[in-house]
Amino acid sequence: MNEFIQRLSRMRANETIRSMVRETILSVDDLIQPVFIHHGENVRNEISSMPGQFQWSVDKSIDYVKSLQDCGIKAILLFGIPEKKDPQGTDTWNDKNGIIQNALRALREAVPGMLLITDVCFCEYTDHGHCGLLIERNGEYVLDHDTTLNNLALQAVSHAKAGADMVAPSGMIDGGVGVIRESLDEQGFSHVPIMAYSAKYASNFYGPFRDAAQGSPQFGDRKSYQMDFANSHEAMREIDVDVSENADLVMVKPALSYMDIIYRAKESFKMPTVAYNVSGEYAMVKAAAEKGWLDEEKIVQEIFTSLKRAGADLIISYHAEMAYKFLK
Numbered sequence: 001m002n003e004f005i006q007r008l009s010r011m012r013a014n015e016t017i018r019s020m021v022r023e024t025i026l027s028v029d030d031l032i033q034p035v036f037i038h039h040g041e042n043v044r045n046e047i048s049s050m051p052g053q054f055q056w057s058v059d060k061s062i063d064y065v066k067s068l069q070d071c072g073i074k075a076i077l078l079f080g081i082p083e084k085k086d087p088q089g090t091d092t093w094n095d096k097n098g099i100i101q102n103a104l105r106a107l108r109e110a111v112p113g114m115l116l117i118t119d120v121c122f123c124e125y126t127d128h129g130h131c132g133l134l135i136e137r138n139g140e141y142v143l144d145h146d147t148t149l150n151n152l153a154l155q156a157v158s159h160a161k162a163g164a165d166m167v168a169p170s171g172m173i174d175g176g177v178g179v180i181r182e183s184l185d186e187q188g189f190s191h192v193p194i195m196a197y198s199a200k201y202a203s204n205f206y207g208p209f210r211d212a213a214q215g216s217p218q219f220g221d222r223k224s225y226q227m228d229f230a231n232s233h234e235a236m237r238e239i240d241v242d243v244s245e246n247a248d249l250v251m252v253k254p255a256l257s258y259m260d261i262i263y264r265a266k267e268s269f270k271m272p273t274v275a276y277n278v279s280g281e282y283a284m285v286k287a288a289a290e291k292g293w294l295d296e297e298k299i300v301q302e303i304f305t306s307l308k309r310a311g312a313d314l315i316i317s318y319h320a321e322m323a324y325k326f327l328k
């Protein structure tokens with residue numbers, strides 16, 4: 001035998017020793033479950049392209065969010081599907097009766113201790129399905145970042161007033177994080193953190209989400225504001241900008257095809273880093289599991305652990321609710 005063989009396998013001999021030298025430990029504390037709030041009462045609509053995920057009316061969402069808490073989930077990310085859409089998405093800053101504001105008040109009271117994060121964007125609330133206000137430029141309607149900023153601030157402050165613990169601007173609007181920070185501070189919400197969707201790619205993995213949130217663009221696409229999936233340096237610039245505008249957490253979205261971006265982001269900025277394991281990633285696992293081609297639980301555990309290994313501190317995932325099964 002060659003006495004110089006390096007026997008790294010010695011440290012893998014059994015589960016005890018493997019667990020002692022394991023470098024990445026997944027915890028339920030790392031997970032955030034998205035929750036879709038639908039207008040109306042007594043609504044529980046399963047999302048066809050995301051089996052096991054539902055749209056809930058505010059009343060029905062309470063038991064669901066309690067069940068998440070029972071599974072150890074500590075944080076949820078709320079998306080709203082309002083009754084009425086309009087060109088501006090005015091439901092988003094309707095203090096009295098906005099869908100998210102109603103959900104925040106109900107959940108705050110009924111499920112104390114659950115951290116309530118709100119998606120801050122307009123695509124589910126505008127009749128055109130884009131993430132802000134549109135202007136006509138050279139005969140084409142395009143998203144206008146500057147005029148959208150004011151409405152973004154209105155939305156974030158309204159969420160904070162209704163009880164949001166954290167706001168998460170997802171529209172990739174230039175200057176958005178800074179404007180939201182300034183407005184929250186001015187209105188007495190300097191304690192509310194911002195989770196910035198800093199590097200959000202114009203991805204084909206979002207397909208099922210559009211069924212879930214009913215916010216597809218009615219024309220065109222989002223490539224003029226979300227990132228080109230071919231780019232990596234640009235993601236670092238986007239994150240740099242959001243950090244300079246006082247983002248508290250930065251996000252990379254989607255997750256699986258973007259682990260290089262997650263790794264670079266963590267290495268470069270040392271910020272609390274969030275990976276969004278998106279609807280298409282969920283749907284792929286679900287579809288394969290339904291066919292018996294993959295073991296869903298084991299795949300989810302591996303995905304979550306590898307996202308952490310890549311540098312993510314937190315993982316937003318539709319699979320978060322099943323993690324209690326493998327996290328003892």
Ligand SMILES: [Zn+2]
Pocket residue numbers: 121122123124130131170171
């Ligand atoms: Zn949007």
